[in-house]
Amino acid sequence: MKLAQATIKDIARELNVSSSTVSRALKDYPGISDETKKRVKEMAEKLNYRPNAVALSLRKSKSFTIGVVIPEVVHFFFSTVISGIEEVAYKNGYNVILCQTNEKLEREISSVETMLSNQIDGLLVSYSKETTDFSHFIKLMEMELPIVFFDRTPNIENTVNVTVNDFNGGYQATKHLIDQGYRKILHLAGPSNLTISKKRKEGYLAALNEAGIPVDEKLIVECPIANEKESFESCVQLFKDADNRPDAIFAHHDIVAAGAMLAVKSLGLKIPEEVGVVGFSNWQFASMIDPPLTSVMQPGSKIGEKATQILLEMINNKVINPLNMEDLVLDTELLIRKSSLKNS
Amino acid sequence: MKLAQATIKDIARELNVSSSTVSRALKDYPGISDETKKRVKEMAEKLNYRPNAVALSLRKSKSFTIGVVIPEVVHFFFSTVISGIEEVAYKNGYNVILCQTNEKLEREISSVETMLSNQIDGLLVSYSKETTDFSHFIKLMEMELPIVFFDRTPNIENTVNVTVNDFNGGYQATKHLIDQGYRKILHLAGPSNLTISKKRKEGYLAALNEAGIPVDEKLIVECPIANEKESFESCVQLFKDADNRPDAIFAHHDIVAAGAMLAVKSLGLKIPEEVGVVGFSNWQFASMIDPPLTSVMQPGSKIGEKATQILLEMINNKVINPLNMEDLVLDTELLIRKSSLKNS
DNA sequence: TTGTACGCGTTATCAA
DNA sequence: TTGATAACGCGTACAA
Numbered sequence: 001m002k003l004a005q006a007t008i009k010d011i012a013r014e015l016n017v018s019s020s021t022v023s024r025a026l027k028d029y030p031g032i033s034d035e036t037k038k039r040v041k042e043m044a045e046k047l048n049y050r051p052n053a054v055a056l057s058l059r060k061s062k063s064f065t066i067g068v069v070i071p072e073v074v075h076f077f078f079s080t081v082i083s084g085i086e087e088v089a090y091k092n093g094y095n096v097i098l099c100q101t102n103e104k105l106e107r108e109i110s111s112v113e114t115m116l117s118n119q120i121d122g123l124l125v126s127y128s129k130e131t132t133d134f135s136h137f138i139k140l141m142e143m144e145l146p147i148v149f150f151d152r153t154p155n156i157e158n159t160v161n162v163t164v165n166d167f168n169g170g171y172q173a174t175k176h177l178i179d180q181g182y183r184k185i186l187h188l189a190g191p192s193n194l195t196i197s198k199k200r201k202e203g204y205l206a207a208l209n210e211a212g213i214p215v216d217e218k219l220i221v222e223c224p225i226a227n228e229k230e231s232f233e234s235c236v237q238l239f240k241d242a243d244n245r246p247d248a249i250f251a252h253h254d255i256v257a258a259g260a261m262l263a264v265k266s267l268g269l270k271i272p273e274e275v276g277v278v279g280f281s282n283w284q285f286a287s288m289i290d291p292p293l294t295s296v297m298q299p300g301s302k303i304g305e306k307a308t309q310i311l312l313e314m315i316n317n318k319v320i321n322p323l324n325m326e327d328l329v330l331d332t333e334l335l336i337r338k339s340s341l342k343n344s
Numbered sequence: 345m346k347l348a349q350a351t352i353k354d355i356a357r358e359l360n361v362s363s364s365t366v367s368r369a370l371k372d373y374p375g376i377s378d379e380t381k382k383r384v385k386e387m388a389e390k391l392n393y394r395p396n397a398v399a400l401s402l403r404k405s406k407s408f409t410i411g412v413v414i415p416e417v418v419h420f421f422f423s424t425v426i427s428g429i430e431e432v433a434y435k436n437g438y439n440v441i442l443c444q445t446n447e448k449l450e451r452e453i454s455s456v457e458t459m460l461s462n463q464i465d466g467l468l469v470s471y472s473k474e475t476t477d478f479s480h481f482i483k484l485m486e487m488e489l490p491i492v493f494f495d496r497t498p499n500i501e502n503t504v505n506v507t508v509n510d511f512n513g514g515y516q517a518t519k520h521l522i523d524q525g526y527r528k529i530l531h532l533a534g535p536s537n538l539t540i541s542k543k544r545k546e547g548y549l550a551a552l553n554e555a556g557i558p559v560d561e562k563l564i565v566e567c568p569i570a571n572e573k574e575s576f577e578s579c580v581q582l583f584k585d586a587d588n589r590p591d592a593i594f595a596h597h598d599i600v601a602a603g604a605m606l607a608v609k610s611l612g613l614k615i616p617e618e619v620g621v622v623g624f625s626n627w628q629f630a631s632m633i634d635p636p637l638t639s640v641m642q643p644g645s646k647i648g649e650k651a652t653q654i655l656l657e658m659i660n661n662k663v664i665n666p667l668n669m670e671d672l673v674l675d676t677e678l679l680i681r682k683s684s685l686k687n688s
Numbered sequence: 689t690t691g692t693a694c695g696c697g698t699t700a701t702c703a704a
Numbered sequence: 705t706t707g708a709t710a711a712c713g714c715g716t717a718c719a720a
Contacts, residue, residue: 007713018691023715031689053461054401055713058696063398065441065462073427074645076418076628083417086444090455095462097409098442100430111434117397118409118439258632284420285627288602290634301418351697362707367699375705399697402712 006047014043026051057119065095066311067115067123069108071152073100076283077253077300078126081150084304085124092312094121105130112136122146122311127154129191129224146314150307152194153327160314161327162307166196169296169332170203173250173278176294176334178211180342182248182276185213186238188231188260189222190252197252200280204250219246226252228259235263239275247275248340254279254286254295261289261339276340292337299330306330350391358387370395401463409439410655411459411467415447415496420627421597421644422470425494428648429468436656438465449474456480466490466655471498473535490658494651496538497671504658505671506651510540513640513676514547517594517622520638520678522555524686526592526620529557530582532575532604533566534596541596544624548594563590570596572603579607583619591619592684598623598630598639605633605683621683636681643674650674 008026012019017036025032025040026049043049057063068085070078082098089096097120099111108128115123123140125147134154140147141158153161177185187204190197201220208215221238223230231251239245249264251257257279264275271277271291279286282297306328352370356363361380369376369384370393387393401407412429414422426442433440441464443455452472459467467484469491478498484491485502497505521529531548534541545564552559565582567574575595583589593608595601601623608619615621615635623630626641650672 005713008715009713019713020692020715021690024690027715033689036689050457050461052402052463052713053458054398054407054463055696056715057398058396058402058698058712059714059716061696073417073430074420074423079418079423082442083444086417086442090443090451095458096442098426098430098440099434100427107434113394114397114439117394119396119398262632283629285629285632288606288629289632349697352699353697363697364699364708365706367697368706371699377705380705396697399712400699402696402714403698403700405712 005052006044006049007052008049010047011040011043011049014047015039061119063095063119063121064093065097065118065120066308066315067097067099067112067118067120069099069101069111069115069123069125069127071101071103071126071128073098077151077281077298080300081126081304081307084301084306085308086304087301088305088308088312094312101128103128103130105133109136112140116140116145120145122148122315124307124311125149126151129194132193146311148307148311148314150303152196155195160310162303162310163196163327163329164298164303164332165329166199166332167203167206169280169298169334170200170250171207172203172332172334173280173294173296174204174207175210176336177248177250177276177278177340178207178213180248180272180276180340182342183213184216184219184246185248185250186246187220188234188249188251188256189220190226190256191224192222200252223252223256226256228255228262231256231259232263235260236267239264239267239269249275249277251277251279253281254283254293257293257295257339258285258289261293272339272342276342278334278340282335286335287337291339294337294340295335297333297335299332302330349396350388350393351396352393354391355384355387355393358391359383405463407439407463407465408437409441409462409464410652410659411441411443411456411462411464413443413445413452413455413459413467413469413471415445415470415472417442417444421495421625421642424644425470425648425651428645428650429652430648431645432649432652432656438656445472447472447474449477453480456484460484460489464489466492466659468651468655469493470495473538476537490655492651492655492658494647496540499539504654506647506654507540507671507673508642508647508676509673510543510676511547511550513624513642513678514544514594515551516547516676516678517624517638517640518548518551519554520680521592521594521620521622521684522551522557524592524616524620524684526686527557528560528563528590529592529594530563530565530590532578532593532595532600533564534570534600535568536566544596567596567600570600572599572606575600575603576607579604580611583608583611583613593619593621595621595623597625598627598637601637601639601683602629602633605637616683616686620686622678626679630679631681635683638681638684639679641677641679643676646674 008019008022011022025037101108150162279295282295286293286295352366369381445452494506623639626639630637630639
């Protein structure tokens, strides 16, 4: 047996009918005798016929494929988002083409280009850290390609964005630390060109303000790379001076928090007694480290699901903004664990 | 501007030449005047022409797309594999269609069917835990569709498999525990229908034999689900009897190990002094838990890269088994951390 | 109830 | 050096 797939023509030839008859019979079109319908379906079964999705795409100018552009696959949060996307796409008969940008703008642009070539019906994007110019996306929107941005969303008009409530997440985290009695709260902030970084920081500031704690600019430290090593090194510097050191940390995400915890512990300081720590994203390891890390849970797969549902709606109803909204904001939830519990 | 993409025909019309001329000019075919070539390329640029990959697929019966079927995306090891796959695919101009099966056979079958419909050029598979019958894959192989299995590989003739040396990983892990002075080593084994589970167990047995330690069947416990909760519960049972309890654990993977550590710690036992623990896969959290977990590192992205390279070779050279081999086995590496260091 | 003809975008083949 | 035509697999308007 060869790779050659049976086509409608093959069925037609075997049965001495025209290919249009076969096409109609397979699709249960009205005006086809039950007799023919039955013969066609049996032959299709026998020849192991399978419709050629490529030919269909060409014919219908619709590929039933959506593109996903994501910074990194090896990233707990993004992997949960991908999972959510895949679930909804699968249930609706759509395929998912995946590209990771490795946080490179150049690759983002070329990936989008490839996907466009492949006639994707819509695009889900979380852009790279390098991306500050969005013209490659704007071009697509002008072409009326449905796009939904998630997690990292651009400051452009008329985009459809699915995010988590980063502001509130930052607020909850910081307020919790304040409630526990911490006062000199260090914020290890994320890359400054990401909206999520800004929002989390604003939440942090809001909680401080509300509590009447003056903001100390020295307690806001950006982590542009946002990995373990970077935050480890920053924290060793910041905490080694015993006189004026922070008594708590609100980190941009759990990896940053983990690096900070290693640094703090390496200086012999106790968590949570001397330093409280809260992370973000609730990575899988958060409950397993020592002490277990309090973290702001983001509903990753729900983000993926929502973003995909909206995208499919845009595709099928040819509506650019189905909910007439700028942003769909999903709630975060603070998961309190030992790392931030001074009072207990 | 509308979604309508410029086609070769559009360029031809603008320039009053035939579409074949345009096609040839764009591809730098010989026998086209430089003049025409230049005009065509300029017009293509101006109209923002982009080749339609779908039409190309139909014409050439080649889609430059490979399918990836994987049990779960939210899984550290698999996410690294996907990343490796995507890297090699991208570099070679191939697209990646992703499907997760959620460990369901039914979904595996339907995903493969969809991909076939989409005329994928080849398939990368790690099958589900439910899969014991491989006829849906055998059918594809008979159709001469290039397939490479990775990590979880079937016991079928003529398959191309990329795996890690699970046997040696299990052996290394167990030998290390023995060298550290542990003697009653519990093996929390994986699902018994997976080859990887068998191999790891065989490595464990080999190390015991070599050291002259008799095998105690009660010290081999299968974890069919292989999550934290399951191993936690198993271990609470196994360790609460002080008289005859294990003094070490070799776990099928790190999540299982983490559950076991929680159980052991909850019983007041000290790691590594009273119980040594070794995991498998070196999940991201392994270095962050308390104590840091010794683990057998699997080169996930290398597996993805290798599998993809071999698949592309099969696709392009129309060779079914390019290296004339049954299995490509990649080396594991034991990363020793505190959880298994009795002597230090 | 069924068949014929055309087009989706591209390229290979043959002819000019 | 260029053009006309057919074909990849399918669906559909129109004709029969």
